[in-house]
Amino acid sequence: MHKGQAKKELKKQLSAFFKSMDYISKNFLDSEKMGKKEFQIFFNIYQQLGLAWEFLGLQCKHWDGYKKTRDKKETCKICGKVKGANDFYILLTRKGPIKLGVKVKPSSKKTFETKENAQIVNETIDFYGALVNVDVHNSYKSRLFGKGINMAAERIVNVKEENVECSIDEHLIHIRLRDKDRKAGGKRYGGFPWEIKKKDLKHFPVIFDFDEKYRFLGLTILK
Numbered sequence: 001m002h003k004g005q006a007k008k009e010l011k012k013q014l015s016a017f018f019k020s021m022d023y024i025s026k027n028f029l030d031s032e033k034m035g036k037k038e039f040q041i042f043f044n045i046y047q048q049l050g051l052a053w054e055f056l057g058l059q060c061k062h063w064d065g066y067k068k069t070r071d072k073k074e075t076c077k078i079c080g081k082v083k084g085a086n087d088f089y090i091l092l093t094r095k096g097p098i099k100l101g102v103k104v105k106p107s108s109k110k111t112f113e114t115k116e117n118a119q120i121v122n123e124t125i126d127f128y129g130a131l132v133n134v135d136v137h138n139s140y141k142s143r144l145f146g147k148g149i150n151m152a153a154e155r156i157v158n159v160k161e162e163n164v165e166c167s168i169d170e171h172l173i174h175i176r177l178r179d180k181d182r183k184a185g186g187k188r189y190g191g192f193p194w195e196i197k198k199k200d201l202k203h204f205p206v207i208f209d210f211d212e213k214y215r216f217l218g219l220t221i222l223k
């Protein structure tokens with residue numbers, strides 16, 4: 001095919017493709033009320049569109065050059081790919097933050113017989129080197145502790161960056177520093193600050209944030 005013709009044809013295909021992508025992301029990925037099954041179908045369509053984008057993008061020679069985006073990246077004026085980025089199958093919206101899936105929470109009051117049946121999502125994404133895991137499940141009967149106990153319904157978000165791991169659920173925010181030199185199986189202790197002697201507290205590089213009424217606002221850990 002003649003070069004000019006190939007470009008014209010690709011532009012036409014990409015324009016139709018972006019319309020489909022916008023339609024799917026606007027109507028379905030932003031919907032909070034969608035049922036799990038329905039959501040899965042639209043999520044699959046979105047994945048397939050992501051694949052189509054990759055394949056259309058592979059044909060693009062970025063003839064018209066690049067434009068600067070708000071976050072100072074350069075994207076192709078025709079196919080929307082970031083300059084210098086490797087081709088891989090990824091699912092991106094064209095504008096705004098990258099969004100994968102909708103927020104899910106435990107969906108049932110029932111206690112399920114198995115973890116598999118109670119699981120709603122348990123997926124990990126390696127995002128530019130940071131690992132993010134979302135684990136959402138309904139209540140289920142666990143046989144982990146011999147007799148069997150009911151595990152509560154939960155939504156747990158875990159982020160790992162280098163040796164720092166942060167886990168967030170409904171009741172706790174837990175930050176764990178992984179020290180390679182520390183022996184496995186070594187003892188761990190825990191305590192509220194007022195339970196620990198001042199001279200021992202000085203080992204902890206933690207700064208508390210609070211307001212004038214001593215309401216807790218957060219904390220900083222120095223590395």
Ligand SMILES: [Zn+2]
Pocket residue numbers: 057060061062063076077078079080081
């Ligand atoms: Zn291009």
